[in-house]
Amino acid sequence: xxxxxxxxxxxxxxxxxSIAIGxxxxxxxxxxxxxxxxxxxxxxxxxxxxxxxQSVLPLKEGDNDIILSFIPGSTLISSKFLLEIIRKLEGxxxxxxxxxxxxxxxxxxxxxxxxxxMRVEDYPDLDLxxxxxxxxxxxxxxxxxxxxxxxxxxxxxxxxxLTAINVKADGEQMEFTATDSFRLSKxxxxxxxxHEFEVNIPVKTMSEVAKLxxxxxxxxxxxxxxxxxxxxxTSVYSRLINGDFxxxxxxxxxxxxxxxxxxxxxxxxxxxxxxxxxxxxENIVKVVITRDELExxxxxxxxxxxxxxxxxFRYAGERFEISFNYNYVNEAIGAAQSDDVILSxxxxxxAFRVTAPNDETIVQxxxxxxxxx
Amino acid sequence: xxxxxxxxxxxxxxxxxSIAIGxxxxxxxxxxxxxxxxxxxxxxxxxxxxxxxQSVLPLKEGDNDIILSFIPGSTLISSKFLLEIIRKLEGxxxxxxxxxxxxxxxxxxxxxxxxxxMRVEDYPDLDLxxxxxxxxxxxxxxxxxxxxxxxxxxxxxxxxxLTAINVKADGEQMEFTATDSFRLSKxxxxxxxxHEFEVNIPVKTMSEVAKLxxxxxxxxxxxxxxxxxxxxxTSVYSRLINGDFxxxxxxxxxxxxxxxxxxxxxxxxxxxxxxxxxxxxENIVKVVITRDELExxxxxxxxxxxxxxxxxFRYAGERFEISFNYNYVNEAIGAAQSDDVILSxxxxxxAFRVTAPNDETIVQxxxxxxxxx
Numbered sequence: 001x002x003x004x005x006x007x008x009x010x011x012x013x014x015x016x017x018s019i020a021i022g023x024x025x026x027x028x029x030x031x032x033x034x035x036x037x038x039x040x041x042x043x044x045x046x047x048x049x050x051x052x053x054q055s056v057l058p059l060k061e062g063d064n065d066i067i068l069s070f071i072p073g074s075t076l077i078s079s080k081f082l083l084e085i086i087r088k089l090e091g092x093x094x095x096x097x098x099x100x101x102x103x104x105x106x107x108x109x110x111x112x113x114x115x116x117x118m119r120v121e122d123y124p125d126l127d128l129x130x131x132x133x134x135x136x137x138x139x140x141x142x143x144x145x146x147x148x149x150x151x152x153x154x155x156x157x158x159x160x161x162l163t164a165i166n167v168k169a170d171g172e173q174m175e176f177t178a179t180d181s182f183r184l185s186k187x188x189x190x191x192x193x194x195h196e197f198e199v200n201i202p203v204k205t206m207s208e209v210a211k212l213x214x215x216x217x218x219x220x221x222x223x224x225x226x227x228x229x230x231x232x233x234t235s236v237y238s239r240l241i242n243g244d245f246x247x248x249x250x251x252x253x254x255x256x257x258x259x260x261x262x263x264x265x266x267x268x269x270x271x272x273x274x275x276x277x278x279x280x281x282e283n284i285v286k287v288v289i290t291r292d293e294l295e296x297x298x299x300x301x302x303x304x305x306x307x308x309x310x311x312x313f314r315y316a317g318e319r320f321e322i323s324f325n326y327n328y329v330n331e332a333i334g335a336a337q338s339d340d341v342i343l344s345x346x347x348x349x350x351a352f353r354v355t356a357p358n359d360e361t362i363v364q365x366x367x368x369x370x371x372x373x
Numbered sequence: 374x375x376x377x378x379x380x381x382x383x384x385x386x387x388x389x390x391s392i393a394i395g396x397x398x399x400x401x402x403x404x405x406x407x408x409x410x411x412x413x414x415x416x417x418x419x420x421x422x423x424x425x426x427q428s429v430l431p432l433k434e435g436d437n438d439i440i441l442s443f444i445p446g447s448t449l450i451s452s453k454f455l456l457e458i459i460r461k462l463e464g465x466x467x468x469x470x471x472x473x474x475x476x477x478x479x480x481x482x483x484x485x486x487x488x489x490x491m492r493v494e495d496y497p498d499l500d501l502x503x504x505x506x507x508x509x510x511x512x513x514x515x516x517x518x519x520x521x522x523x524x525x526x527x528x529x530x531x532x533x534x535l536t537a538i539n540v541k542a543d544g545e546q547m548e549f550t551a552t553d554s555f556r557l558s559k560x561x562x563x564x565x566x567x568h569e570f571e572v573n574i575p576v577k578t579m580s581e582v583a584k585l586x587x588x589x590x591x592x593x594x595x596x597x598x599x600x601x602x603x604x605x606x607t608s609v610y611s612r613l614i615n616g617d618f619x620x621x622x623x624x625x626x627x628x629x630x631x632x633x634x635x636x637x638x639x640x641x642x643x644x645x646x647x648x649x650x651x652x653x654x655e656n657i658v659k660v661v662i663t664r665d666e667l668e669x670x671x672x673x674x675x676x677x678x679x680x681x682x683x684x685x686f687r688y689a690g691e692r693f694e695i696s697f698n699y700n701y702v703n704e705a706i707g708a709a710q711s712d713d714v715i716l717s718x719x720x721x722x723x724a725f726r727v728t729a730p731n732d733e734t735i736v737q738x739x740x741x742x743x744x745x746x
Contacts, residue, residue, distance in 0.1 A: 081649060081676060088646045103677070111646055115677040273461045273484055276454060303454065304476070304488040 001073025017046035032076035132223030146210035154180035161243035164200035205238035256344035258317035275326035283326035323371035374446025390419035405449035505596030519583035527553035534616035537573035578611035629717035631690035648699035656699035696744035
């Protein structure tokens with residue numbers, strides 16, 4: 001294999017593909033980029049077995065040459081070293097050549113690197129079939145779906161299914177749900193066509209794809225075994241997470257006798273300040289609401305006490321008090337992406353809801369905690 | 374003690390003073406700001422016993438009120454919590470009031486914090502006398518002196534004196550030297566007046582003062598026991614480091630039969646690329662110089678080899694080769710702050726010199742390493 005390629009175009013693809021490549025791997029071949037130069041394109045693949053990213057570079061894009069000259073073939077090249085070398089070279093064009101099957105020579109006019117390489121036969125077979133139910137999203141819609149749900153997924157591997165976003169399609173209606181069992185975020189999104197599936201997609205995959213897509217539309221192709229995201233000339237393949245996602249509808253109360261509407265920034269700033277003194281109690285803050293007064297407080301025997309009053313709010317209900325983890329409410333309000341938020345309470349020890357006025361597509365549920373004073 | 378103060382002005386002072394306050398301390402009082410409100414100013418002090426910073430805020434600066442109203446007194450307030458609270462409050466003015474000697478109440482119109490506080494009597498006595506030989510620097514000169522020397526000091530506590538910058542005054546001539554015993558950076562600087570001293574100032578103190586001074590002149594007042602830096606209304610007190618600084622003049626060769634002049638960026642970029650493949654050998658790169666060719670290389674049995682050629686350079690001397698740690702040469706060239714650098718070699722296993730053309734004030738010495746191939 002030999003090819004001379006636009007350095008910055010190659011660098012961009014390597015940065016994308018390297019996202020799937022880990023720092024360590026029980027399979028050493030997975031620490032490499034796989035290069036496959038065919039008669040009309042170069043495919044570069046990276047994988048950690050859970051996630052695989054493949055980008056395909058054509059010889060030309062419009063009138064611009066991407067690959068100047070080439071001899072077909074394939075090789076593995078250490079991702080860590082190749083990425084650094086391509087980043088630090090100064091030439092506009094770089095030549096990559098395989099010598100004796102086991103050396104990858106990377107050069108421009110000034111520089112000349114010879115990297116010891118593994119044989120391409122050592123790369124594991126990957127399932128890169130693309131088949132299944134295909135749903136298409138605008139880039140901004142997909143990014144928003146992920147921003148509004150991913151934070152609520154679990155970061156702990158104890159219950160793997162909670163590290164996924166549950167994606168359910170029922171006709172044109174799609175539902176994305178993430179929960180770490182203490183709070184939940186659910187996003188509704190309408191798509192074209194008729195779809196029928198339910199899968200658990202690793203939150204890491206969803207987040208990486210959301211970062212990658214830029215302004216392209218993105219296709220999500222769901223089968224029983226895996227999901228494939230496609231945008232531009234890049235495909236991201238990911239395993240699904242097995243197991244039953246919790247029946248989250250049970251977590252959502254039916255009626256809310258206490259409803260507070262308040263400015264998102266006003267409320268977040270106030271609970272953020274009060275939570276400063278609650279660090280030894282897991283950032284638990286207490287809210288007391290009456291028709292006339294919205295008061296937020298925290299108390300620690302060791303450190304001291306904090307108290308905030310908000311005067312600009314709307315409230316329907318009896319006097320009510322509740323305590324919660326500041327981080328959960330802060331993240332929920334952020335995800336609501338709205339100037340005002342509505343907090344709807346069912347009882348002092350019952351999960352409460354965070355929503356945005358005039359936006360039916362996003363619902364968040366948070367479990368309160370017992371108040372200690 | 375009670376005072377109402379301009380919040381952002383207070384925040385700036387707390388940020389400055391907190392630099393001297395650690396995260397942990399065997400003396401719990403040192404985790405506090407000490408507030409002392411007198412009839413005409415507020416002094417705020419932070420210390421970790423090695424370094425103490427005190428800033429004094431007047432009641433007014435020009436026509437602008439800084440402190441609106443006050444009752445004299447003093448108190449200790451937790452630095453960690455006060456800094457966060459003052460940062461997150463929204464009001465322009467904040468009131469700090471001591472209640473029953475042991476509670477500090479911090480409030481603005483909306484927020485109200487009560488912090489449990491230590492008694493001011495628990496704060497250790499500090500030596501805040503300012504006496505000794507006083508040298509004055511322009512802010513930019515002081516920053517440059519630190520930038521050009523501090524990086525060469527040791528970060529290891531094995532030989533404490535090497536974690537200092539050695540500061541020698543001999544009449545109008547001052548000499549700042551830092552070395553970790555593998556490389557050395559020496560900066561000459563001419564000042565006004567006649568001074569005569571030699572002290573070892575912790576590199577941490579020098580670096581923090583360089584960051585703090587902004588555009589003010591800074592005074593350095595040196596006594597046997599300590600050094601005090603003063604700018605604006607802030608004083609930084611620091612212990613000195615005992616012990617004899619190495620006689621660095623012995624490390625500097627007398628004559629250099631091999632002299633290379635090369636573009637600083639060209640050389641740094643080339644050695645930076647080549648060092649990529651030398652990570653398992655402590656970033657050791659080899660340079661071979663003849664009148665016609667400047668070649669830089671590295672080699673690793675495991676990873677591979679790298680080779681760079683530079684065509685634009687000037688060289689006087691026989692064919693010469695030497696190996697060195699990339700980081701040392703990279704940092705030395707950076708500190709030279711010059712478009713071109715001059716590398717002067719005395720022999721393959723002898724320390725070499727990095728200087729800038731037309732700048733006699735900065736000299737750097739680097740120990741080479743044995744080449745393995």
